[in-house]
Amino acid sequence: MTAINNSVLDVIKKRRSTRAFLPQQISREELTAILEAGCWAPTGHGHQGWHFTALYNADVVGKLAAAVRQELNLPDTYCFYGAPCLIIVSYEREYEHAWLDGSAAIQNLLLAAESLGIESCWINQVRQTCDAPAMRRLLTELGVPTDHVVIGSVALGHGAAVTAPKPRKEGVVNIVE
């Protein structure tokens, strides 16, 4: 534990994976700020081979959730926790740092959202299903580049409930002097 604190450290510690969203949409300005933060993540060699597909319409988010449900045989209740907005982070499939760069961008999205008082959750199932033919057709329709792999997606919105922090593991740090 440290006594040092500032607004960035505060945001890092306050971010939670939210699993219940209200229907209320975030503002366009908030979405733009979050996307911009994604673009400021570090990339190997400064490559920036990513693409951010923002679904800013609850019906479109619902359409994608239905396609994921279909691929994974999930129940009707599966809906990205009711989030009205979802950002799909994809990256040039063959680039050696695709997963690292894409994940760094996702963390930026999560932290930027938290800094604006917007709840978020990393959603894995779009990545899992992105190469299934029906999913790929829909992703292409939505603007995900055809030579990209989906690294992950981020559900965004206003939380319907407060999420308790998960305790952090002890003993995972050592400092060598």
Ligand SMILES: Cc1cc2nc3c(=O)[nH]c(=O)nc-3n(C[C@H](O)[C@H](O)[C@H](O)COP(=O)(O)O)c2cc1C
């Ligand atoms: C690679 C990755 C994939 C994840 N996929 C999901 C997911 O599909 N659904 C979900 O509810 N949470 C998902 N999460 C969120 C984790 O479950 C969450 O970060 C973890 O439980 C710790 O909680 P916290 O984020 O509130 O600290 C994912 C996180 C990561 C890093």
